[in-house]
Amino acid sequence: MQSNSSSDEPIVSINVTPLVDVGLVLVIIFMITMPFLVEKSMKIKPSDAKVVQVSSAADPILVELSEKGLLVDGRKVEMADLAGALKKTMADRNVSAVSISAGKNMPHGEVINVLDAVTAAGTKELNLMDPEEGKSVSL
Structure with missing residues (x-):
């Protein structure tokens, strides 16, 4: 008799479900944190322009x-x-x-x-x- 036990056969498939789960969690984390990084990097500082006197005779x-x-x-x-x-x-x-x-x-x-x-x-x-x-x- 020949037995049909599958325990003797090597596993030929890799379970990628945990890898996909980790990848999706990372994508969600990046999507949530990206707006904070963009706003933080777009601060505009007022320039240090030279002060001049208004040259017109009358008040502007x-x-x-x-x-x-x-x-x-x-x-x-x-x-x-x-x-x-x-x-x-x-x-x-x-x-x-x-x-x-x-x-x-x-x-x-x-x-x-x-x-x-x-x-x-x-x-x-x-x-x-x-x-x-x-x-x-x-x-």
Whole structure:
């Protein structure tokens, strides 16, 4: 009689289930930790630009961008109306210099929209101000 016992035969297949489990756990760990690493590596430090005096004879028009909203010389203005309000203020005061003051926590996109509106209004001189220190950088 011939026995059909399988214990005498060598094992020819490898169980890859534990390997796949470990691989999937590592993928999940990397997916969870990756956003923290990306945010940590994208910090932008303010530049150490030289401070200059504003050269225009009259005081420039002050555009303030903060959590309170957008202000032109202390008057609240909507972003869509900024270019028109600047043109009117420049004509009324006979000034073509504009100073922009934006808080440190303001999104860069909003600051760029303000820069675009100031350029569209036809300013001749543009200054960026540090709201905390009151310093001005001329562009």
